[in-house]
Amino acid sequence: MGSFSILTLVTFIPLGGALLILLIDKENQGLIRGLALAATIADFIISLPLYLRFANTHNMQFVEKVAWLPQFGVSYYLGVDGISMPLILLTTLTTMICVISAWTAVEKRVKEFMITLLLLETGMIGVFCALDFFLFYVFWEMMLIPMFLMIGVWGGQRRIYAALKFFIYTMAGSVLMLVAILWMYFQHKAVKGFYTMDIQAYHGLLMDPSAQLLLFLAFFVAFAIKVPMFPFHTWLPDAHVEAPTAGSVILAGILLKMGTYGFLRFSLPIFPEATLNAVDWISWLALIGIVYGALVAMVQEDVKKLVAYSSVSHLGFVVLGIFALNVEAITGGMLQMLNHGVSTGALFLAVGVLYERRHTRLISEYGGVSSKMPVFAVIFMIVTLSSIGLPGLNGFVGEFLILMGTWKFNPLYAAIATSGVIWAAVYMLWMFQRVMFGKVTNPKNEKLKDLNWREVTYFAPFIVLIFVLGVYPTPVIKKMEPTIAHLVAQVKKEKGASVAPPVSRPRVAPPAGNPHGGAHVSPRSH
């Protein structure tokens, strides 16, 4: 099989699986689960060459481009670079793990659940590899509905409230983004004389500074809600608490990265000047998120809420790194996106293990679990330490590079963010102590069973990644670095470019492979 259609395959195999499941009788749950697992495994395996055969350059790779609605400049355009490729692998891996984790946890409407999960996977992968705004937006929305359903149908007590909150928040952001996309679409026609939805065609598009600021803000809000950044975060605790385990894992592991991915894919290269003007207040929001998320996480009584707020803190680090606008910090941010997917995904799996046994998420209901579940205790401890950023495990490398790069940008920001290492230890270890240590005081915990083989299986890949990414992250960094270096150059070099008045250009398609050709490059580099 040639590589020409690999992205299409990776994107649509889950959808195919979903369609097949549609044909199966809903009573045949074994077959449904098996098919879902087969689809996700196949998808994961097929996604592996994306990493293995990825050339270490910043160019889009595995590109597929077919005209779709040529009169509107819409094409079926897929491709990956060093930013999207690792996230696609994270997605295929995480979804596979989710199917295994939901094996017994989901009892009602198994058929619908698996279809939803698979649709979600197609949506997520599509978002990461779409290089056409129209296609991107379709996938973006396609992702929203399954997640909404997952919370609303398979969620806990207050699932309706949580699902609607999630929906409204995200929808509000999406609408803003849609308006911005359309505005830019017409602006492109005005400047260059033709319509296009090609995302890269907008890199360096000359735009009026005030318009650029508005557009930047529209995208920013859409992504900030997804991240979620303070103060757009209050949907997250509710969504996590109500979502089933698999939903939480996907939500934390992948969906939150849509926001930070959006910053890297759209905000930075399309609005370099607005980005440079905005770095300070965005950094402050990120810093508030880091400290605020940690402090609020510390006092939670519900384990899932605690992990949810910890995500606000962790993602604050990622955003801080991205907007420090240097290679070290953005590399750290990218690594931290992967690391957060791994550790927080695993944390939610761990909480799911407890929930499946006791049907409560309250910390005070537990205590002394270590003595009853020693294998689980070891895994949970490793995951906790990874989340704390213990050197030698994955969390540290990303966090350190972010802080390192942030120091270069502004030492004060780095100092504030570094205090996060103290808070993380406080809230995670305190939680761990209350849940796992001590004597069993609650008789309901007396009969807790340790992990079974299936549960160990779904933790295993994450545990391996926790060690591998902590000890030898270099190969992964090498894949990402050219893209990041290119991005940083793009943002910094183009400072001042849009100050020049928009110039009408002849009606010619931009040369392929040089998406930002023709932009005025100011000699006043940063």
Place this chain on the structure above:
Amino acid sequence: MWGLEHIWWVPILPLIGATINGLVGHLLSKRAVGVVAVGSTGLSFLVALAAFGNILGLAPDQRVYESVLFTWIQAGSFTAEAALQVDPLSAVFLMVVTGVGFLIHVYSVGYMGHEAGYPRYFAYLNLFMFSMLLLILGANFLLMFIGWEGVGLCSYLLIGYYYEKQSASDAGKKAFVMNRIGDFGFLLAIMWIFWTFGSIDYTTVFPVAHDKLALGGLAVTGITLLLFLGATGKSAQIPLYTWLPDAMEGPTPVSALIHAATMVTAGVYMVARCNALFNLAPMTMMIVALIGATTAIFAATMGLYQFDIKRVLAYSTVSQLGYMFLACGVGAYVAAVFHVMTHAFFKACLFLGSGSVIHGMSGEQDMRQMGGLGKKMPMTHATFLISTLAIAGIPPLAGFFSKDEILLSAFLGHTPGHLLYWVLATIAAAVTAFYMFRLYFMTFTGELRAEDHHVRDHVHESPNVMTMPLVILAGLAVVGGFLGLPMIEGGHALKNFLDPVFAQPGHAAGGHDVSVGLELLLMGVSVGMGVLGILTARYYYSVKPEAAVELLNKGGMIKSIYTLMQNKYYVDEIYDALIVKPIVAVSDKGLWRFFDVKVVDGLVNFAATFFMGLGSMFRTAHTGLTRSYAYAMVFGGVFLAGFWLFLSSGK
């Protein structure tokens, strides 16, 4: 060269041991677990010994060996290699860590013999060895930091070894968090160093420090203060010392290895390692000396009236670490390292001795229940007495030489306030002699005070596997100080060995210019203080115990001071009231329950209700309905957009 070329095996062997015992230890017999743990550490010691021999065989200016394994992190301009470096400084620590570590592993086989979770204990202990060795062998700051946090983790795990006990898991968490406060400083220092030097490798940073940094400038002062913040956490100095006494919740061999002989001296290692930076920051040096001297006397007074045998030793450790930082602060790095070494010998011996006592007393740690153990535990008694004399600074035992060198350096130093520090440290020497002999007399002389007859009947000397390490350590506590001979001529064996590490550009590394008369006088003063402390302790705790009770019963000042010291000056309570409780309260009631729930979420709910006009629908919507709305909204949005596009394209 066999040895240096295999330096990677020194940390890797214990790591292998930890992995085996951690993964399959529960399937192995206790004997096999012990063999794996002790064997891996023993082999590590042998390789280290060979490496040490190699280093000695090189010319003094050639004694730096580096070995790069792979590139750990490489991003942008930042590189961190996984690389080890052996030089005289790390070689000394290497011998202490592997040597004492090996003995304590042996001892643990006996001490932990009856414990459940035996493989878990040894897995942690081996993991500790790995981290500690990485810390002292790492060739750059980030590798030191992995070891630094790694030993912190093992300390956390081992303090909380008896995790079903609330006080143990509390103590573990406290240790980890307080260390993290220090690590916050360490991390920032690493960043500052990188953006100043463009590298974090020792061999790149230190040689050019003199040229790149202005003497006493902001950068070097900032970097060294942040580094020192890290050291105060790891080495339990003011203000971050309060975790160490609580750390005594861990098994006693752990207290000996981690919380006395090795891990807590990591801060001293770090300051000594960065001497090229500290020498450029006079203000930091003053603070280091001040904190060291203050901690030495402050912790000593807290140790005066404790009744838990291990707590006395814990405060003593904090106090002795203070001496080491005092030495660093006055620029006497050799004296600091010397004291690290001798302290490792006698303090490990004391802790293991106390472990032997606790073992013999069926787990009792309260000295009020002890007494007269000397007759029943002769080996423990003899080794303990030797080590107690050593820590009291009685010649010719090891502690005398190293402590005396520190006091002399403080007296002659150039750091502002050095005479005051000398006075504090000299008084602390008397206090140390007093509380250590109070411990000795209460434990080993007089009559056994235990009421429980099971305990009384059961008192016994420990098995050979435990007493042999005691004998070796006591032997080292006797002869360890001779490395400091001849000190009168300036420059002794250890000093000559370490000098290349501490030589300053422009300064000839040499001894103090001091007359023999003055040196003998100072020596007399410090020995005199030690003897004074011992005699006082003997009077109150052996000759006339009732005198102490009478003194306290009089009440007044003495009683108040006694209460204050016994309660550790209420520092824990003050931290709790001023820092912990307010942060939790503000986070809980202020940030979460008010700001997050009421303000932010309130606004969101309000906006949702207001703008979308769906207030009533929210409450009546059912699952099915909601789903239809959702579909309608999304597809509506997409179709509208498409329609708009279609219309606009026609223009």
